[in-house]
Amino acid sequence: MGPLIVNEIISPNTNLLIAMLIGIGFGFVLESSGFSSSRKLAGMFYGYDTTVLKVFFTAAITAMIGLLFFSLFGWIDLSYVYVNPTYLTSAMVGGAVMGAGFIIGGFCPGTAFCALSIGKLDALAFIGGLVLGIIFFTEGYPMWEDLYKANFMGTPTMNELLDIPRGIFALGLILAAFAMFWVGEWAEKKFPREEY
Amino acid sequence: MSEVKKTKYLNPYVGGVLLGLVLLAANFVSGRGLGASGAIKSAVVTTVSLVMPSHVENSAFYTEYKESHPGNLMKSWLVFEMIGVLIGGFLSGAFAKRLKFKVEHSPKITSKRRIIFAVLGGVLFGFGSQLGRGCTSGSALSGMAVLSVGGFLTMAFIFGTAFALAYFFRKNWI
Numbered sequence: 231m232g233p234l235i236v237n238e239i240i241s242p243n244t245n246l247l248i249a250m251l252i253g254i255g256f257g258f259v260l261e262s263s264g265f266s267s268s269r270k271l272a273g274m275f276y277g278y279d280t281t282v283l284k285v286f287f288t289a290a291i292t293a294m295i296g297l298l299f300f301s302l303f304g305w306i307d308l309s310y311v312y313v314n315p316t317y318l319t320s321a322m323v324g325g326a327v328m329g330a331g332f333i334i335g336g337f338c339p340g341t342a343f344c345a346l347s348i349g350k351l352d353a354l355a356f357i358g359g360l361v362l363g364i365i366f367f368t369e370g371y372p373m374w375e376d377l378y379k380a381n382f383m384g385t386p387t388m389n390e391l392l393d394i395p396r397g398i399f400a401l402g403l404i405l406a407a408f409a410m411f412w413v414g415e416w417a418e419k420k421f422p423r424e425e426y
Numbered sequence: 427m428s429e430v431k432k433t434k435y436l437n438p439y440v441g442g443v444l445l446g447l448v449l450l451a452a453n454f455v456s457g458r459g460l461g462a463s464g465a466i467k468s469a470v471v472t473t474v475s476l477v478m479p480s481h482v483e484n485s486a487f488y489t490e491y492k493e494s495h496p497g498n499l500m501k502s503w504l505v506f507e508m509i510g511v512l513i514g515g516f517l518s519g520a521f522a523k524r525l526k527f528k529v530e531h532s533p534k535i536t537s538k539r540r541i542i543f544a545v546l547g548g549v550l551f552g553f554g555s556q557l558g559r560g561c562t563s564g565s566a567l568s569g570m571a572v573l574s575v576g577g578f579l580t581m582a583f584i585f586g587t588a589f590a591l592a593y594f595f596r597k598n599w600i
Contacts, residue, residue, distance in 0.1 A: 253510020288442020335547015359548015
Protein backbone atom coordinates (compact mmCIF):
# COMPACT_ATOMS: atom_id res chain seq x y z
CA MET A 231 0.00 0.00 0.00
CA GLY A 232 2.54 2.61 1.11
CA PRO A 233 4.38 4.73 0.22
CA LEU A 234 1.33 6.09 -1.56
CA ILE A 235 3.24 8.16 -4.12
CA VAL A 236 5.56 5.33 -5.19
CA ASN A 237 2.63 2.98 -5.68
CA GLU A 238 0.79 5.67 -7.69
CA ILE A 239 -2.15 5.78 -5.29
CA ILE A 240 -1.87 9.57 -5.30
CA SER A 241 -0.77 11.93 -8.09
CA PRO A 242 2.42 14.04 -7.96
CA ASN A 243 0.32 17.18 -7.44
CA THR A 244 -1.59 15.62 -4.55
CA ASN A 245 1.79 14.67 -3.12
CA LEU A 246 2.80 18.35 -3.11
CA LEU A 247 -0.47 19.34 -1.43
CA ILE A 248 0.13 16.70 1.22
CA ALA A 249 3.73 17.97 1.58
CA MET A 250 2.26 21.33 2.57
CA LEU A 251 -0.18 19.72 5.04
CA ILE A 252 2.69 17.72 6.54
CA GLY A 253 4.68 20.96 6.76
CA ILE A 254 1.80 22.62 8.62
CA GLY A 255 1.83 19.76 11.13
CA PHE A 256 5.64 20.00 11.37
CA GLY A 257 5.62 23.77 11.97
CA PHE A 258 2.70 23.60 14.40
CA VAL A 259 4.32 20.91 16.56
CA LEU A 260 7.74 22.65 16.54
CA GLU A 261 6.23 25.98 17.61
CA SER A 262 3.95 24.42 20.26
CA SER A 263 6.94 22.59 21.72
CA GLY A 264 8.87 25.86 22.09
CA PHE A 265 11.28 25.38 19.19
CA SER A 266 10.63 28.97 18.09
CA SER A 267 12.85 30.20 20.94
CA SER A 268 16.62 30.12 20.41
CA ARG A 269 17.33 30.41 24.13
CA LYS A 270 15.11 27.40 24.79
CA LEU A 271 16.85 25.44 22.02
CA ALA A 272 20.30 26.41 23.29
CA GLY A 273 19.24 25.34 26.80
CA MET A 274 19.82 21.80 25.64
CA PHE A 275 23.59 22.38 25.66
CA TYR A 276 23.69 23.85 29.18
CA GLY A 277 21.30 21.37 30.79
CA TYR A 278 18.69 23.94 31.84
CA ASP A 279 16.17 22.94 29.20
CA THR A 280 16.36 19.54 27.55
CA THR A 281 13.17 19.91 25.48
CA VAL A 282 15.17 19.42 22.28
CA LEU A 283 16.49 16.06 23.46
CA LYS A 284 13.04 14.88 24.55
CA VAL A 285 11.13 16.01 21.46
CA PHE A 286 13.84 14.92 19.03
CA PHE A 287 14.35 11.41 20.39
CA THR A 288 10.65 10.80 21.11
CA ALA A 289 9.92 11.75 17.49
CA ALA A 290 12.70 9.55 16.12
CA ILE A 291 11.62 6.46 18.06
CA THR A 292 7.91 7.08 17.35
CA ALA A 293 8.50 7.23 13.59
CA MET A 294 10.91 4.29 13.75
CA ILE A 295 8.41 2.09 15.64
CA GLY A 296 5.62 3.23 13.30
CA LEU A 297 7.61 2.24 10.22
CA LEU A 298 8.55 -1.08 11.81
CA PHE A 299 4.92 -2.01 12.53
CA PHE A 300 3.58 -0.64 9.23
CA SER A 301 6.13 -2.86 7.55
CA LEU A 302 5.17 -5.90 9.66
CA PHE A 303 1.47 -5.35 8.86
CA GLY A 304 2.32 -5.06 5.17
CA TRP A 305 1.10 -1.44 5.01
CA ILE A 306 4.37 -0.05 3.71
CA ASP A 307 7.18 -1.46 1.60
CA LEU A 308 10.33 -0.18 3.28
CA SER A 309 12.40 -0.87 0.18
CA TYR A 310 10.61 2.11 -1.43
CA VAL A 311 11.26 4.44 1.49
CA TYR A 312 14.17 6.83 1.02
CA VAL A 313 17.16 5.92 3.16
CA ASN A 314 19.74 8.69 3.46
CA PRO A 315 23.00 7.59 1.82
CA THR A 316 26.09 7.40 4.00
CA TYR A 317 29.17 9.37 3.01
CA LEU A 318 31.31 8.77 6.07
CA THR A 319 33.56 11.85 5.90
CA SER A 320 30.99 14.47 4.94
CA ALA A 321 28.45 13.13 7.45
CA MET A 322 30.96 13.77 10.23
CA VAL A 323 32.53 17.02 9.00
CA GLY A 324 29.15 18.42 7.91
CA GLY A 325 27.64 17.43 11.27
CA ALA A 326 30.47 19.13 13.17
CA VAL A 327 30.10 22.37 11.17
CA MET A 328 26.34 22.28 11.76
CA GLY A 329 26.91 21.71 15.48
CA ALA A 330 29.07 24.85 15.60
CA GLY A 331 26.37 26.74 13.71
CA PHE A 332 23.76 25.52 16.17
CA ILE A 333 25.51 26.78 19.33
CA ILE A 334 26.59 30.06 17.69
CA GLY A 335 23.32 30.82 15.89
CA GLY A 336 20.82 29.16 18.21
CA PHE A 337 18.71 27.58 15.51
CA CYS A 338 18.73 24.86 12.91
CA PRO A 339 17.09 25.50 9.52
CA GLY A 340 13.67 24.01 10.41
CA THR A 341 13.40 25.76 13.77
CA ALA A 342 14.55 29.06 12.22
CA PHE A 343 11.59 29.03 9.80
CA CYS A 344 9.31 28.09 12.68
CA ALA A 345 10.65 31.04 14.74
CA LEU A 346 10.40 33.40 11.78
CA SER A 347 6.72 32.50 11.41
CA ILE A 348 5.99 34.08 14.82
CA GLY A 349 8.14 37.14 14.17
CA LYS A 350 11.59 36.33 15.58
CA LEU A 351 14.04 38.64 13.80
CA ASP A 352 17.11 36.73 14.99
CA ALA A 353 15.66 33.78 13.04
CA LEU A 354 15.42 35.96 9.94
CA ALA A 355 19.11 36.86 10.36
CA PHE A 356 19.95 33.15 10.77
CA ILE A 357 18.08 32.32 7.54
CA GLY A 358 20.03 35.08 5.78
CA GLY A 359 23.16 33.32 7.03
CA LEU A 360 21.87 29.97 5.75
CA VAL A 361 21.47 31.43 2.25
CA LEU A 362 25.03 32.82 2.38
CA GLY A 363 26.38 29.51 3.65
CA ILE A 364 24.66 27.58 0.87
CA ILE A 365 25.95 30.00 -1.78
CA PHE A 366 29.44 29.69 -0.28
CA PHE A 367 29.16 25.89 -0.65
CA THR A 368 27.83 25.92 -4.21
CA GLU A 369 30.30 28.56 -5.44
CA GLY A 370 33.32 26.89 -3.88
CA TYR A 371 32.11 23.39 -4.77
CA PRO A 372 35.26 22.27 -6.67
CA MET A 373 37.27 22.94 -3.50
CA TRP A 374 35.28 20.50 -1.34
CA GLU A 375 33.94 18.13 -3.97
CA ASP A 376 36.43 15.41 -2.95
CA LEU A 377 35.53 15.76 0.72
CA TYR A 378 31.82 15.77 -0.19
CA LYS A 379 32.07 12.48 -2.07
CA ALA A 380 34.67 10.71 0.07
CA ASN A 381 34.08 7.31 1.70
CA PHE A 382 30.72 6.53 0.13
CA MET A 383 29.20 3.47 1.79
CA GLY A 384 25.88 3.16 -0.04
CA THR A 385 22.73 3.21 2.08
CA PRO A 386 23.54 1.02 5.07
CA THR A 387 21.18 0.95 8.07
CA MET A 388 22.31 0.59 11.67
CA ASN A 389 20.93 -2.95 12.04
CA GLU A 390 22.74 -4.06 8.86
CA LEU A 391 25.97 -2.53 10.11
CA LEU A 392 25.67 -4.33 13.46
CA ASP A 393 24.22 -7.44 11.78
CA ILE A 394 21.22 -7.70 14.11
CA PRO A 395 17.46 -7.74 13.36
CA ARG A 396 15.79 -4.36 12.80
CA GLY A 397 13.52 -4.88 15.82
CA ILE A 398 16.39 -5.57 18.20
CA PHE A 399 18.17 -2.38 17.17
CA ALA A 400 14.89 -0.49 17.61
CA LEU A 401 14.49 -1.88 21.12
CA GLY A 402 18.05 -0.86 21.97
CA LEU A 403 17.45 2.67 20.68
CA ILE A 404 14.23 2.97 22.71
CA LEU A 405 16.09 1.93 25.88
CA ALA A 406 18.91 4.38 25.08
CA ALA A 407 16.35 7.16 24.54
CA PHE A 408 14.70 6.41 27.89
CA ALA A 409 18.10 6.57 29.59
CA MET A 410 18.73 9.97 27.97
CA PHE A 411 15.30 11.25 29.04
CA TRP A 412 16.18 10.27 32.60
CA VAL A 413 19.46 12.21 32.36
CA GLY A 414 17.58 15.16 30.83
CA GLU A 415 15.06 15.28 33.68
CA TRP A 416 17.93 15.08 36.16
CA ALA A 417 19.83 17.91 34.44
CA GLU A 418 16.78 20.19 34.44
CA LYS A 419 16.47 19.74 38.21
CA LYS A 420 20.19 20.31 38.73
CA PHE A 421 20.42 23.44 36.53
CA PRO A 422 16.99 25.02 37.00
CA ARG A 423 16.24 28.23 35.13
CA GLU A 424 13.20 30.23 34.29
CA GLU A 425 11.59 29.11 31.06
CA TYR A 426 12.18 31.32 28.02
CA MET B 427 8.59 22.65 45.95
CA SER B 428 5.34 20.78 45.55
CA GLU B 429 4.12 23.40 43.12
CA VAL B 430 3.72 22.00 39.63
CA LYS B 431 6.09 23.74 37.21
CA LYS B 432 3.96 25.70 34.79
CA THR B 433 4.85 25.72 31.14
CA LYS B 434 3.43 27.64 28.23
CA TYR B 435 4.50 24.93 25.85
CA LEU B 436 3.28 21.47 24.94
CA ASN B 437 4.62 18.57 27.01
CA PRO B 438 7.84 17.61 25.17
CA TYR B 439 7.03 13.90 25.08
CA VAL B 440 3.57 14.62 23.62
CA GLY B 441 5.21 17.02 21.13
CA GLY B 442 7.74 14.32 20.25
CA VAL B 443 5.06 11.70 19.59
CA LEU B 444 3.14 14.18 17.40
CA LEU B 445 6.30 15.10 15.48
CA GLY B 446 7.05 11.38 15.07
CA LEU B 447 3.55 10.85 13.63
CA VAL B 448 4.10 13.72 11.16
CA LEU B 449 7.38 12.09 10.11
CA LEU B 450 5.67 8.70 9.82
CA ALA B 451 2.97 10.26 7.63
CA ALA B 452 5.64 11.75 5.35
CA ASN B 453 7.23 8.32 4.93
CA PHE B 454 3.89 6.56 4.43
CA VAL B 455 2.50 9.04 1.91
CA SER B 456 5.60 10.27 0.12
CA GLY B 457 8.22 7.64 0.90
CA ARG B 458 10.57 10.24 2.37
CA GLY B 459 11.31 12.11 5.57
CA LEU B 460 11.07 15.77 6.57
CA GLY B 461 13.59 18.44 5.64
CA ALA B 462 14.37 22.13 5.70
CA SER B 463 17.73 23.09 4.21
CA GLY B 464 16.88 21.45 0.86
CA ALA B 465 14.07 23.97 0.32
CA ILE B 466 16.49 26.89 0.78
CA LYS B 467 18.89 25.27 -1.67
CA SER B 468 16.06 24.99 -4.26
CA ALA B 469 15.37 28.69 -3.80
CA VAL B 470 19.07 29.59 -4.07
CA VAL B 471 19.65 27.50 -7.21
CA THR B 472 16.46 28.85 -8.82
CA THR B 473 17.43 32.46 -8.08
CA VAL B 474 20.99 32.04 -9.34
CA SER B 475 19.69 30.32 -12.50
CA LEU B 476 17.39 33.29 -13.19
CA VAL B 477 19.91 36.02 -12.41
CA MET B 478 23.09 34.47 -13.84
CA PRO B 479 22.18 31.70 -16.32
CA SER B 480 25.63 31.62 -17.93
CA HIS B 481 27.28 31.18 -14.52
CA VAL B 482 25.07 28.14 -13.85
CA GLU B 483 26.16 26.48 -17.10
CA ASN B 484 29.82 26.86 -16.21
CA SER B 485 29.62 25.72 -12.60
CA ALA B 486 30.23 22.13 -11.61
CA PHE B 487 27.79 22.18 -8.72
CA TYR B 488 24.82 23.68 -10.56
CA THR B 489 25.28 21.38 -13.54
CA GLU B 490 25.32 18.30 -11.29
CA TYR B 491 22.40 19.55 -9.24
CA LYS B 492 20.22 20.31 -12.26
CA GLU B 493 20.98 16.92 -13.78
CA SER B 494 19.81 15.17 -10.62
CA HIS B 495 16.82 17.51 -10.13
CA PRO B 496 15.08 17.97 -13.50
CA GLY B 497 12.13 20.34 -13.91
CA ASN B 498 11.03 23.34 -11.88
CA LEU B 499 13.04 23.33 -8.64
CA MET B 500 10.43 25.35 -6.77
CA LYS B 501 7.77 22.73 -7.48
CA SER B 502 9.45 20.38 -5.04
CA TRP B 503 8.22 18.45 -2.01
CA LEU B 504 10.49 20.32 0.41
CA VAL B 505 9.51 23.78 -0.85
CA PHE B 506 5.81 23.00 -0.31
CA GLU B 507 6.59 21.44 3.06
CA MET B 508 8.50 24.55 4.21
CA ILE B 509 5.62 26.82 3.14
CA GLY B 510 3.53 24.59 5.39
CA VAL B 511 6.01 25.04 8.26
CA LEU B 512 5.59 28.82 8.07
CA ILE B 513 1.77 28.44 8.13
CA GLY B 514 1.81 25.82 10.92
CA GLY B 515 4.23 27.79 13.10
CA PHE B 516 2.20 30.96 12.59
CA LEU B 517 -1.05 29.21 13.56
CA SER B 518 0.48 27.73 16.71
CA GLY B 519 1.96 31.12 17.65
CA ALA B 520 -1.38 32.83 16.99
CA PHE B 521 -3.31 30.38 19.21
CA ALA B 522 -0.72 30.74 21.99
CA LYS B 523 -0.53 34.56 21.57
CA ARG B 524 3.19 34.48 20.80
CA LEU B 525 3.11 36.50 17.57
CA LYS B 526 5.52 39.41 18.04
CA PHE B 527 8.41 40.96 16.16
CA LYS B 528 11.44 40.70 18.39
CA VAL B 529 15.11 39.80 18.64
CA GLU B 530 15.42 37.21 21.38
CA HIS B 531 18.66 37.30 23.31
CA SER B 532 20.24 36.89 26.73
CA PRO B 533 20.06 40.11 28.82
CA LYS B 534 23.88 39.97 28.97
CA ILE B 535 24.25 40.74 25.27
CA THR B 536 22.90 43.35 22.86
CA SER B 537 20.47 42.74 19.99
CA LYS B 538 23.25 43.68 17.59
CA ARG B 539 25.55 40.99 18.97
CA ARG B 540 22.71 38.46 18.79
CA ILE B 541 22.05 39.28 15.12
CA ILE B 542 25.75 39.03 14.20
CA PHE B 543 26.01 35.62 15.87
CA ALA B 544 22.74 34.48 14.25
CA VAL B 545 24.12 35.32 10.79
CA LEU B 546 27.45 33.61 11.58
CA GLY B 547 25.71 30.51 12.91
CA GLY B 548 23.44 30.49 9.86
CA VAL B 549 26.42 30.61 7.48
CA LEU B 550 28.01 27.64 9.25
CA PHE B 551 24.76 25.69 9.42
CA GLY B 552 23.98 26.41 5.76
CA PHE B 553 27.43 25.26 4.66
CA GLY B 554 27.40 22.20 6.94
CA SER B 555 23.95 21.13 5.78
CA GLN B 556 25.19 21.03 2.19
CA LEU B 557 28.30 19.07 3.09
CA GLY B 558 26.28 16.70 5.31
CA ARG B 559 23.47 16.31 2.74
CA GLY B 560 20.75 17.59 5.02
CA CYS B 561 20.24 19.30 8.34
CA THR B 562 18.80 18.31 11.70
CA SER B 563 15.45 17.45 10.08
CA GLY B 564 16.48 15.90 6.79
CA SER B 565 19.62 14.08 7.78
CA ALA B 566 19.55 13.54 11.56
CA LEU B 567 15.85 13.09 12.45
CA SER B 568 14.55 11.56 9.21
CA GLY B 569 17.72 9.50 8.80
CA MET B 570 17.40 8.08 12.30
CA ALA B 571 13.78 7.02 11.73
CA VAL B 572 14.87 4.86 8.78
CA LEU B 573 17.98 3.74 10.74
CA SER B 574 20.41 5.30 8.23
CA VAL B 575 24.01 5.07 9.44
CA GLY B 576 24.71 8.51 7.98
CA GLY B 577 21.73 9.94 9.87
CA PHE B 578 22.98 8.64 13.21
CA LEU B 579 26.51 9.90 12.50
CA THR B 580 25.34 13.38 11.50
CA MET B 581 23.09 13.56 14.58
CA ALA B 582 25.97 12.56 16.88
CA PHE B 583 28.29 15.15 15.33
CA ILE B 584 25.75 17.99 15.41
CA PHE B 585 24.90 17.51 19.08
CA GLY B 586 28.43 16.46 20.06
CA THR B 587 30.05 19.56 18.56
CA ALA B 588 27.41 21.88 19.99
CA PHE B 589 28.01 20.41 23.46
CA ALA B 590 31.78 20.65 23.05
CA LEU B 591 31.62 24.34 22.06
CA ALA B 592 28.80 25.33 24.45
CA TYR B 593 31.15 26.59 27.15
CA PHE B 594 32.69 29.24 24.86
CA PHE B 595 29.34 30.73 23.88
CA ARG B 596 27.55 30.54 27.23
CA LYS B 597 27.28 34.31 27.60
CA ASN B 598 25.05 34.45 24.51
CA TRP B 599 22.44 32.20 26.05
CA ILE B 600 22.47 32.13 29.84
